[in-house]
Amino acid sequence: MVKNILIVNGAVRVVGNTDILVNKITEGSLNTGTNITIFNLRDKKISNCIGCYQCRKKSTCSFQDDMTDVRGAMEKSDLMVFASPLYWCGVTGLMKTFIDRLFFYYHPHTKPLISGKKALIITPMNQKDVAHESEVLVEFYNRLFNCLKVKIVDMIFFSDIMGKKAVLNRPDYLKRAYSIGKNLINW
Numbered sequence: 001m002v003k004n005i006l007i008v009n010g011a012v013r014v015v016g017n018t019d020i021l022v023n024k025i026t027e028g029s030l031n032t033g034t035n036i037t038i039f040n041l042r043d044k045k046i047s048n049c050i051g052c053y054q055c056r057k058k059s060t061c062s063f064q065d066d067m068t069d070v071r072g073a074m075e076k077s078d079l080m081v082f083a084s085p086l087y088w089c090g091v092t093g094l095m096k097t098f099i100d101r102l103f104f105y106y107h108p109h110t111k112p113l114i115s116g117k118k119a120l121i122i123t124p125m126n127q128k129d130v131a132h133e134s135e136v137l138v139e140f141y142n143r144l145f146n147c148l149k150v151k152i153v154d155m156i157f158f159s160d161i162m163g164k165k166a167v168l169n170r171p172d173y174l175k176r177a178y179s180i181g182k183n184l185i186n187w
């Protein structure tokens, strides 16, 4: 059976490290029985959550923007991949805006639409000390997906890459990303 994989890319930089890794993951997944959909958040119109709580009252969102399509893809997916470079120990603003809109699912009526789904986290970053530098991000994602009852299958960090295409000088990382893609079917 074909598995639907949704990749949400929160990178701001075009053809930066995150894009290159996402492409490698996609390349690795070819002919493995997966159907990959990529949402580059920088190309989408996703408004900030305004806290109107219409989702809690009516199970609908007051915005009709590209988040409707992303939500549709999330609900159809077997595995969601969230890729964002580490920005100030967290995700990019693009990814945070998207995540705020996941508040839609924080209600007994809407949560079942995504609860039980799986998430894989991909994080390129500059620092070498992953354990220390990723502490806040790990806590953030754990709390977020615990609230939404989404299971994090893995959090993978690509450390020590700063410049725009620095990851191209790391064949080990490119190989790893390719192999992540090849194994998406098994998660």
Ligand SMILES: Cc1cc2nc3c(=O)[nH]c(=O)nc-3n(C[C@H](O)[C@H](O)[C@H](O)COP(=O)(O)O)c2cc1C
Binding pocket: 011, 012, 013, 015, 016, 017, 018, 019, 085, 086, 087, 088, 089, 090, 124, 125, 126, 127, 128, 133, 161, 162, 163, 164, 165
């Ligand atoms: C605004 C900003 C904040 C950053 N914050 C961190 C950080 O807290 N820790 C870290 O290790 N790297 C940090 N970085 C480095 C990026 O994570 C790194 O350059 C990454 O490879 C960028 O991915 P990209 O090429 O897809 O944009 C930051 C970079 C920027 C521009």
